[in-house]
Ligand code: SF4
Ligand code: SF4
Ligand code: SF4
């Protein structure tokens with residue numbers, strides 16, 4: 001800590017602080033324009049000038065100057081005010097004064113500073129800029145006439161997002177912000193640049209001319225897409241969520257969001273929302289009253305032979321009620337997505353760690369020394385975690401090792417080492433790495449005493465790097481080096497995504513990863529451990545609430561089989577869309593056809609809901625209260641931002657009524673349900689809505705490590721065929737994002753990515769319609785030629801109904817396909 | 822960019838042979854700070870930096886394409902469009918300006934049908950306005966490649982164009 005004087009006040013600040021940070025810490029406001037806490041100091045705008053007595057009254061930028069012991073600083077002398085006024089006058093010289101039509105009006109730093117410093121006239125004159133406005137993409141409008149050249153957009157896109165779409169181009173008075181070869185913006189559309197732009201140069205087009213900033217009600221919430229658990233501020237007017245508002249202080253991610261969080265909120269007020277219950281009569285779904293629909297459902301549930309499938313987007317409170325409802329209906333068969341999708345978490349981590357949860361948090365990423373990322377998709381499934389990885393590697397010098405079946409953006413980070421392995425061989429590869437660690441005695445002192453050590457050693461005897469090299473396609477020396485890198489790092493964190501479209505990411509993968517951490521002692525300390533990133537916003541909550549098969553209950557795959565065989569008569573599907581997202585579509589559709597009664601609660605008439613006998617209109621997260629648990633077990637409370645759309649009800653209300661109709665007793669409110677959770681769910685003890693506050697709280701993880709020998713299934717290679725990988729694409733999450741306009745603008749349809757080599761061999765050009773055929777079916781997909789795929793491998797995102805990728809994707813770790821034109 | 826040139830670059834770019842760029846990149850790939858020499862070397866080969874080549878360099882050197890574009894537009898030495906066989910420069914510095922440079926410039930524009938920093942579709946001429954060429958005594962001044970023409974007049978513009986129209990293209 002250093003001592004200094006700011007505006008005659010004695011204060012202290014950390015040694016590493018800048019004058020700006022020191023002032024802020026001590027409640028003294030210095031105006032900034034080009035500075036943002038997430039970015040490296042830049043010092044371009046000169047708005048933050050202050051005087052330092054030791055520098056003989058020279059004016060220096062507070063945002064770039066570090067504090068020193070005994071500094072005497074003045075932040076608002078008449079000279080400084082004069083200088084700031086001049087900076088503003090100069091900025092306003094070329095800047096158009098179109099505030100009345102600018103969406104940033106009321107939220108613009110330039111406007112607010114002009115007001116604060118009362119710049120009502122300009123001593124200078126010059127021409128206004130005449131740049132053409134870029135309307136070329138539907139999400140971000142770029143009007144460089146309003147730009148103050150603070151560089152924040154270009155810096156955030158480089159430093160945090162690592163996409164680098166924007167840069168300073170030309171020089172001198174011609175300088176402006178633009179894209180490569182003055183083209184249109186075509187990027188990740190995370191909107192980070194829009195959020196940090198202090199003026200109206202970058203605007204969210206979906207929000208354009210919808211409302212004035214000050215007229216919006218701002219409601220804090222939690223993103224409803226993935227398990228990162230980003231915090232959101234929803235901008236609401238007339239019971240509509242019109243936009244998401246940037247709050248630089250919000251959440252661990254400091255207001256950053258991905259394309260889905262930023263531009264995917266439109267599903268909340270989508271015209272296609274279900275507003276009334278429907279019951280099938282004479283073969284068609286017809287509107288019904290809630291009473292009629294729920295009485296009907298209760299009757300069916302009383303009839304027995306019931307099972308349930310749920311989305312992992314329900315609140316924790318709803319999961320508890322759904323489980324209670326199933327118990328009342330006499331069923332133990334409930335699951336929150338296709339069985340294997342979360343077995344990494346439920347089966348793998350619980351047998352390796354004694355608890356079905358990650359041992360590390362997202363906050364550990366920047367505190368680690370080495371990140372071992374399995375599948376580069378970590379970044380596409382949980383983009384804001386990707387930002388954390390970028391920052392760790394670029395700002396903190398954290399090393400990055402990647403094991404993946406294809407290349408990806410993470411592999412471009414400085415110093416990243418990628419091993420691209422043959423599809424479906426990741427567990428064998430992890431086993432080989434573990435074996436090197438055992439053989440070279442790179443283990444921690446206590447490793448040999450951990451349960452299962454001897455068995456593991458024995459089980460891995462065949463996994464020498466040389467033996468595994470052949471099947472994985474990676475040379476033995478690289479495997480050895482990889483193992484040494486991981487073992488020699490003081491702190492290391494293993495990260496991998498799991499979810500519906502990651503069949504290979506199963507219990508054995510999780511245990512294989514856990515073994516590495518346990519053997520090398522990289523567990524339970526800051527910056528180390530295993531982070532298993534389940535797909536949806538409340539996947540971890542579903543697990544914590546026990547909404548997956550236990551005590552003889554069936555998992556999703558078996559439930560569908562039981563539907564097909566007739567032993568399940570009534571299937572209750574809450575928010576899940578198995579017809580599109582589960583593998584082997586024909587099997588799923590046959591199962592859903594066969595059940596006597598299909599009950600679906602959803603926001604939309606999904607493809608699955610369209611088959612139902614009863615459709616219950618559920619409401620979105622923006623219309624209810626409850627808690628979600630992120631992948632790192634941060635439990636976060638959110639409350640409604642708008643009134644429920646139409647006659648929709650929350651799943652909490654739906655389940656409550658049904659529980660009561662079945663003779664049970666539902667908790668009176670989500671808060672009461674949460675009190676029950678706090679009393680029973682491991683790690684949730686002592687939590688309450690009031691205590692969660694805005695930050696949420698981490699449910700602690702109590703690890704009891706055990707070494708488990710992971711089983712390896714060797715994918716049978718089908719000669720002459722291509723390996724189909726299924727997965728997530730950056731802009732989408734499950735099938736819900738199909739109703740978010742933003743994601744659909746930039747990524748509207750399914751496709752198949754094919755390597756350059758295979759494209760050449762099959763004479764495929766970009767955009768060609770390819771027929772992709774596997775043992776389970778055939779579908780047509782547009783070709784995208786991609787440098788990230790190795791030869792022999794194709795990739796298709798699974799989210800899109802029209803693409804019907806699940807007709808060809810069997811659910812095996814690797815699906816072999818042929819492609820033809 | 823005039824439409825003619827835009828069309829031309831579009832027609833030309835697909836035929837660009839990236840192996841020429843690769844040879845340059847290979848030479849510098851392991852050297853830190855290799856972006857400038859690669860761009861210079863590549864420009865020597867192609868005469869300018871085609872868009873596809875810039876993208877290719879970005880991929881191989883693992884830098885953002887936008888970053889390359891930033892560098893290309895910062896330094897006057899780089900050219901983003903095909904350049905003519907003959908580079909006509911007309912000085913518009915103070916001395917040349919007061920002795921009638923604007924009329925000379927306009928006359929070249931009229932006769933060649935191109936504007937500042939543009940190239941004729943036949944790739945014979947590129948025209949550029951430049952600030953002081955350091956021979957103010959001869960103002961107004963024009964240059965074609967390395968040849969200097971002092972005390973320019975509108976008539977001299979015709980003579981210069983007539984002369985260079987005769988010259989071979991290579
Ligand atoms: S939206 Fe995101 S990726 Fe696109 S330019 Fe802005 S910061 Fe970069
Ligand atoms: S567009 Fe906005 S963020 Fe980017 S440099 Fe201009 S004013 Fe700054
Ligand atoms: S989808 Fe995930 S990463 Fe994106 S904003 Fe929402 S929680 Fe964050």
Ligand code: FES
Pocket residue numbers: 031032033034035042043044045046047048049061062063064
């Ligand atoms: S905020 Fe310090 S120079 Fe811009």
Ligand code: FES
Pocket residue numbers: 912913914915916917918952953954955956957960961962
């Ligand atoms: S002003 Fe033209 S040569 Fe100096």
